[in-house]
Amino acid sequence: xxxxxxxxxxxxxxxxxxxxxxxxxxxxxxxxxxxxxxxxxxxxxxxxxxxxxxxxxxxxxxxxxxxxxxxxxxxxxxxxxxxxxxxxxxxxxxxxxxxxxxxxxxxxxxxxxxxxxxxxxxxxxxxxxxxxxxxxxxxxxxxxxxxxxxxxxxxxxxxxxxxxxxxxxxxxxxxxxxxxxxxxxxxxxxxxxxxxxxxxxxxxxxxxxxxxxxxxxxxxxxxxxxxxxxxxxxxxxxxxxxxxxxxxxxxxxxxxxxxxxxxxxxxxxxxxxxxxx
Amino acid sequence: xxxxxxxxxxxxxxxxxxxxxxxxxxxxxxxxxxxxxxxxxxxxxxxxxxxxxxxxxxxxxxxxxxxxxxxxxxxxxxxxxxxxxxxxxxxxxxxxxxxxxxxxxxxxxxxxxxxxxxxxxxxxxxxxxxxxxxxxxxxxxxxxxxxxxxxxxxxxxxxxxxxxxxxxxxxxxxxxxxxxxxxxxxxxxxxxxxxxxxxxxxxxxxxxxxxxxxxxxxxxxxxxxxxxxxxxxxxxxxxxxxxxxxxxxxxxxxxxxxxxxxxxxxxxxxxxxxxxxxxxxxxxxxxxxxxxxxxxxxxxxxxxxxxxxxxxxxxxxxxxxxxxx
Numbered sequence: 001x002x003x004x005x006x007x008x009x010x011x012x013x014x015x016x017x018x019x020x021x022x023x024x025x026x027x028x029x030x031x032x033x034x035x036x037x038x039x040x041x042x043x044x045x046x047x048x049x050x051x052x053x054x055x056x057x058x059x060x061x062x063x064x065x066x067x068x069x070x071x072x073x074x075x076x077x078x079x080x081x082x083x084x085x086x087x088x089x090x091x092x093x094x095x096x097x098x099x100x101x102x103x104x105x106x107x108x109x110x111x112x113x114x115x116x117x118x119x120x121x122x123x124x125x126x127x128x129x130x131x132x133x134x135x136x137x138x139x140x141x142x143x144x145x146x147x148x149x150x151x152x153x154x155x156x157x158x159x160x161x162x163x164x165x166x167x168x169x170x171x172x173x174x175x176x177x178x179x180x181x182x183x184x185x186x187x188x189x190x191x192x193x194x195x196x197x198x199x200x201x202x203x204x205x206x207x208x209x210x211x212x213x214x215x216x217x218x219x220x221x222x223x224x225x226x227x228x229x230x231x232x233x234x235x236x237x238x239x240x241x242x243x244x245x246x247x248x249x250x251x252x253x254x255x256x257x258x259x260x261x262x263x264x265x266x267x268x269x270x271x272x273x274x275x276x277x
Numbered sequence: 278x279x280x281x282x283x284x285x286x287x288x289x290x291x292x293x294x295x296x297x298x299x300x301x302x303x304x305x306x307x308x309x310x311x312x313x314x315x316x317x318x319x320x321x322x323x324x325x326x327x328x329x330x331x332x333x334x335x336x337x338x339x340x341x342x343x344x345x346x347x348x349x350x351x352x353x354x355x356x357x358x359x360x361x362x363x364x365x366x367x368x369x370x371x372x373x374x375x376x377x378x379x380x381x382x383x384x385x386x387x388x389x390x391x392x393x394x395x396x397x398x399x400x401x402x403x404x405x406x407x408x409x410x411x412x413x414x415x416x417x418x419x420x421x422x423x424x425x426x427x428x429x430x431x432x433x434x435x436x437x438x439x440x441x442x443x444x445x446x447x448x449x450x451x452x453x454x455x456x457x458x459x460x461x462x463x464x465x466x467x468x469x470x471x472x473x474x475x476x477x478x479x480x481x482x483x484x485x486x487x488x489x490x491x492x493x494x495x496x497x498x499x500x501x502x503x504x505x506x507x508x509x510x511x512x513x514x515x516x517x518x519x520x521x522x523x524x525x526x527x528x529x530x531x532x533x534x535x536x537x538x539x540x541x542x543x544x545x546x547x548x549x550x551x552x553x554x555x556x557x558x559x560x561x562x563x564x565x566x567x568x569x570x571x572x573x574x575x576x577x578x579x580x581x582x583x584x585x586x587x588x589x590x591x592x593x594x595x596x597x598x599x600x601x602x
Contacts, residue, residue, distance in 0.1 A: 024299075025359035025447075031367035032398060040398050047394075048385040110381035113348065114439070117375045118398045120347045120364040276348040 037128035061090040066151035078155035078163035084148035091140045096187025099133045100200045103191030116276045137184045172241035192267025208232035231259040299478035305354035314340045316502035329493025330482040333588040337502040338482040370399045374440030374448045379432040384425035399443045409438035429456030450481040454488045466492045500587035519555045520575035522548030532565030
């Protein structure tokens with residue numbers, strides 16, 4: 001064979017290279033703190049056009065709702081609870097989309113290649129994204145509360161009487177916040193599982209519709225399956241100012257396991273094991 | 278014997294030369310179903326040198342680099358950086374600069390934003406972003422454009438800026454010269470040369486021999502998942518044999534065979550290449566009365582030949598694409 005024989009190194013110890021100090025890998029350095037990962041994820045929410053408009057839309061729609069109610073609503077409907085409740089409806093559509101994009105853009109735009117190279121402990125990235133999504137949800141609720149408060153003040157000043165009523169039950173506020181969190185987390189889970197923006201968004205919104213059609217057409221589904229397995233159906237009792245019953249909580253827990261916990265768990269499990277493409 | 282192709286250019290690499298291996302790939306195998314994308318690959322990269330990872334498209338270069346960077350799990354074997362697995366390196370961007378795909382960026386973010394996010398993640402001062410933009414010659418206005426409007430060359434520059442952001446001592450770059458014009462390749466050569474002479478370690482891949490020849494000091498050649506040659510550029514280019522050319526190649530071939538030189542294979546430009554010495558070839562041709570047009574040591578031709586053969590093997594299924602390229 002024409003391969004050159006290995007060069008025999010002289011046994012005399014030659015001086016180690018002194019001109020250049022070769023560094024090695026330092027495994028004792030501090031890692032990236034979670035706060036920094038969350039900061040970067042929060043930045044990702046708003047540093048693309050789609051993300052920025054989604055976030056702005058939450059504020060804009062809330063402002064429009066306040067204005068619209070002040071102009072057209074009956075005096076007795078101009079209460080804090082009503083305004084807050086109404087604003088939660090568009091937010092409930094926008095937050096899951098935000099959460100889906102936060103996850104799926106790493107695959108669709110392939111930024112995951114950089115994200116998971118800079119932080120190879122992937123579970124930390126998932127946690128950072130979850131925290132970011134929850135921060136966004138809290139932010140959305142605060143925006144709704146803020147606009148609701150301004151609207152209520154204005155309603156009281158302009159219309160007087162029954163308008164401008166501040167009463168809101170603790171149950172009402174808790175339910176509203178909880179539903180926002182569920183919407184957001186379900187979107188997050190769908191994003192983790194499906195990894196494709198369009199498919200995840202479509203499925204997220206289509207599945208409740210499919211449930212209601214099935215329940216409409218097949219009585220057996222309506223009577224035996226829907227109450228336990230339809231997550232959006234199980235959430236309906238929570239769209240009120242009253243505390244839900246134990247059975248309703250059980251419906252929520254079971255359907256939530258099917259549509260939130262399981263997809264999230266499978267999605268995370270896949271992310272931790274699979275290739276990042 | 279490894280490789281399986283007719284030629285062998287194995288040269289011992291690594292341990293005997295200065296510096297201990299910084300990147301070490303040991304018996305790495307990655308299979309997808311029944312397909313072996315990377316097949317028992319072993320090589321090292323030492324500090325102070327630019328190691329070129331050369332192979333046709335689909336040879337397993339990217340998969341190997343992805344395993345090194347912890348993005349793809351290995352089926353068997355191991356890849357370590359100074360003895361550590363990539364995933365165990367804390368804040369790895371400050372110690373290992375990785376560019377795996379310059380186009381894997383959110384098209385809607387500006388180049389500056391991409392670097393700012395990297396700096397934020399690694400905990401670097403913001404001025405580092407401006408320094409890196411300047412280093413890769415992306416102007417202020419270019420840096421404020423969205424990546425969607427970048428040419429491939431600009432994306433590569435941005436990717437290199439991102440890899441260098443955390444001031445790492447090791448660089449892993451997948452096809453970084455792809456999309457760069459000749460001036461850009463020249464620029465990258467200077468950049469990586471300086472980086473290596475400061476003691477840095479560079480592993481860069483390419484599917485183009487001339488790119489690697491320009492930039493790298495050491496070569497690892499891969500084809501169909503297997504290493505087929507490795508060594509310093511000088512060693513590989515030296516081990517080349519003789520190039521000979523005549524008007525009548527058939528007569529020349531017969532003349533060589535008559536003289537006992539049986540390993541001659543057709544080379545580019547209608548000549549032949551053999552492992553025999555030029556002197557023996559010249560005598561053989563003279564004895565048979567075959568007039569020669571050229572007779573010389575085939576500098577680098579061996580490597581080129583082998584690389585062409587590798588490329589031809591992988592493109593056999595796709596001849597039209599090969600012809601169009």
